[in-house]
Amino acid sequence: MEKTLTTRENLLKGIFRENPTLVLLLGCCPTLGVTSSASNAIGMGLATLFVLVMSNLAISLVKNVIPDKVRIPSFIVIIAAFVTVVQLLMEAYTPALFAQLGLFIPLIVVNCIVLGRAEAFASRYSAGASVIDGLGMGLGFTLALLLLGSVREVLGSLSWFGMKLSDSDGMLVFVLAPGAFITLGFIIAIMNGLKKQKS
Amino acid sequence: MVIALVVVTAVSAVALGFVYQWTKEPIAKARLTTQLKAIEAVMTGYDNNPVQEKFFLSTENGDSLECFPGKKGGTPIGVAIKAKSSKGYSGDIWLMVGLDTAGTIRNIVVIEHKETPGLGSKMTSEKFLNQFLNTNPAVTDLRVKKDGGTIDAISGATISSRAFSQAVREAYQSYRHGKDAHH
Amino acid sequence: MEYVILLISTVLINNIVLAKFLGICPFLGVSKSSSTALGMGVAVIFVMTISTVFTWLVYTYLLLPLDLSYLQTVTYILVIAFLVQVVEIVMKKVSPELYQALGVYLPLITTNCTILGVAILVVQNDFNLLKSVVFAIGNSVGFTLAIVIFSSIREQMDMAEGMPAWMKGTPAALITAGILAMAFMGFAGLV
Numbered sequence: 001m002e003k004t005l006t007t008r009e010n011l012l013k014g015i016f017r018e019n020p021t022l023v024l025l026l027g028c029c030p031t032l033g034v035t036s037s038a039s040n041a042i043g044m045g046l047a048t049l050f051v052l053v054m055s056n057l058a059i060s061l062v063k064n065v066i067p068d069k070v071r072i073p074s075f076i077v078i079i080a081a082f083v084t085v086v087q088l089l090m091e092a093y094t095p096a097l098f099a100q101l102g103l104f105i106p107l108i109v110v111n112c113i114v115l116g117r118a119e120a121f122a123s124r125y126s127a128g129a130s131v132i133d134g135l136g137m138g139l140g141f142t143l144a145l146l147l148l149g150s151v152r153e154v155l156g157s158l159s160w161f162g163m164k165l166s167d168s169d170g171m172l173v174f175v176l177a178p179g180a181f182i183t184l185g186f187i188i189a190i191m192n193g194l195k196k197q198k199s
Numbered sequence: 200m201v202i203a204l205v206v207v208t209a210v211s212a213v214a215l216g217f218v219y220q221w222t223k224e225p226i227a228k229a230r231l232t233t234q235l236k237a238i239e240a241v242m243t244g245y246d247n248n249p250v251q252e253k254f255f256l257s258t259e260n261g262d263s264l265e266c267f268p269g270k271k272g273g274t275p276i277g278v279a280i281k282a283k284s285s286k287g288y289s290g291d292i293w294l295m296v297g298l299d300t301a302g303t304i305r306n307i308v309v310i311e312h313k314e315t316p317g318l319g320s321k322m323t324s325e326k327f328l329n330q331f332l333n334t335n336p337a338v339t340d341l342r343v344k345k346d347g348g349t350i351d352a353i354s355g356a357t358i359s360s361r362a363f364s365q366a367v368r369e370a371y372q373s374y375r376h377g378k379d380a381h382h
Numbered sequence: 383m384e385y386v387i388l389l390i391s392t393v394l395i396n397n398i399v400l401a402k403f404l405g406i407c408p409f410l411g412v413s414k415s416s417s418t419a420l421g422m423g424v425a426v427i428f429v430m431t432i433s434t435v436f437t438w439l440v441y442t443y444l445l446l447p448l449d450l451s452y453l454q455t456v457t458y459i460l461v462i463a464f465l466v467q468v469v470e471i472v473m474k475k476v477s478p479e480l481y482q483a484l485g486v487y488l489p490l491i492t493t494n495c496t497i498l499g500v501a502i503l504v505v506q507n508d509f510n511l512l513k514s515v516v517f518a519i520g521n522s523v524g525f526t527l528a529i530v531i532f533s534s535i536r537e538q539m540d541m542a543e544g545m546p547a548w549m550k551g552t553p554a555a556l557i558t559a560g561i562l563a564m565a566f567m568g569f570a571g572l573v
Contacts (some may be wrong), residue, residue, distance in 0.1 A: 029495050033403035050551055070204040080456040081211035085218050092225035099311055106455045106482055110495040143202040175317030177401050178563040185556030192548040219452045
């Protein structure tokens with residue numbers, strides 16, 4: 001059935017039906033860790049998107065020459081290489097953002113979304129389809145992060161992308177660790193509710 | 200089988216070597232720009248190149264701090280000191296502290312910190328920073344109020360505030376010390 | 383004393399899961415019963431301590447002298463994957479009981495970001511070997527503490543009646559984690 005996936009469906013599944021963060025609950029660490037502001041969320045989302053697209057492409061190109069037994073370690077090495085590329089590029093061209101995201105950039109390596117897509121998609125499908133899949137999943141991840149980052153920044157600091165919406169202070173708890181868990185919990189609860197209503 | 204893994208690793212490593220070489224210069228440049236911006240933010244009116252004339256100040260516990268002297272027409276007008284505290288809540292805090300020749304604090308910028316967003320991160324807020332501006336640590340006790348000083352700590356982030364204050368005071372002391380040694 | 387403070391701060395104050403957001407996947411995924419949570423926790427303590435020692439050695443005596451620190455991420459993940467394999471094989475031979483108890487968690491650990499995260503953090507913080515080990519033990523014990531408490535709460539919650547259907551499962555778990563994180567923030571005054 002999946003063989004007949006059109007490009008459009010392939011792209012959109014990552015954003016909605018199989019959204020890696022909100023539906024499949026993958027890659028939770030950066031989802032919670034860097035979303036104290038909307039701009040951090042976008043930065044992290046795009047960095048992950050780049051790694052997803054590139055590693056999906058590379059893996060689907062070499063999938064036939066890698067023996068099955070060393071498949072996973074090889075995939076991880078390829079992913080780690082692209083993560084390092086992102087790390088170096090960000091340090092050179094967006095140093096402020098790089099300092100903000102810190103540890104979570106190298107940790108893209110162990111983001112389950114990336115290895116998950118390599119294993120579930122790129123190792124089976126053509127290079128073109130894999131790129132589209134990576135793009136869709138990356139966008140889905142970025143949008144979910146943006147949503148969470150926006151809610152937390154607006155409620156917690158009364159600002160959005162650093163622009164102050166009001167002079168007062170906001171509910172600090174949303175910027176802090178507990179707020180991350182609670183906000184994501186409610187977003188998923190709302191999505192569950194909407195899904196129920198539909199069906 | 201193992202060969203395949205070795206080949207993948209080797210190819211990745213070589214490719215990364217190229218990317219590293221390629222980004223080496225931009226990264227160095229980006230670091231320099233961050234540093235220059237911080238110096239410009241804490242010191243005004245100099246016409247020399249503080250980065251070229253950089254020297255090191257030693258602190259009481261044996262560390263050394265980078266110090267960027269500002270001069271106008273050859274006469275010193277102040278310094279920008281890259282101060283550090285490892286007593287923060289998580290990771291090191293790096294500041295750039297601008298002092299005039301009398302040791303009065305002209306401005307401070309936070310270069311890097313990993314404090315908790317929403318709490319310790321408020322060390323970059325004007326409300327906190329302004330308490331330090333135009334004070335001379337020789338006259339004003341820049342410790343937090345809890346420790347007997349004059350600084351209102353950030354609420355919920357005494358540790359970060361303490362670390363910040365400590366870095367500023369250390370920068371001042373090593374500057375004074377260095378000056379005394381010269382004369 | 384310094385090491386005691388480091389331990390307290392990594393276990394309670396800067397808890398790796400509840401304050402630093404590392405290891406959320408196993409925290410949510412392997413916390414449905416407290417016995418599996420404990421198993422996962424012990425496996426993490428084991429692997430994190432060993433891998434931190436090895437990655438520290440690799441970084442200090444190999445990557446740094448050769449000016450290859452940009453290969454950090456690649457080598458670390460390889461070292462960790464390799465170590466997990468070795469631990470699995472050795473454990474199977476030396477102590478089949480232990481392997482029975484922890485074996486299933488080991489493959490999951492390679493992609494547990496606490497392991498790689500702690501290995502990178504000790505380098506970022508310029509820790510010496512002993513301090514790195516203490517840091518690794520503190521963080522892994524913190525992980526175990528968090529996941530065991532969390533799983534016990536979840537066990538109780540599963541028995542609760544009357545929870546709206548759309549809150550059941552993940553949303554309720556996440557909100558519980560949030561409240562737990564709030565409780566842990568109370569430790570902030572300790573040091």
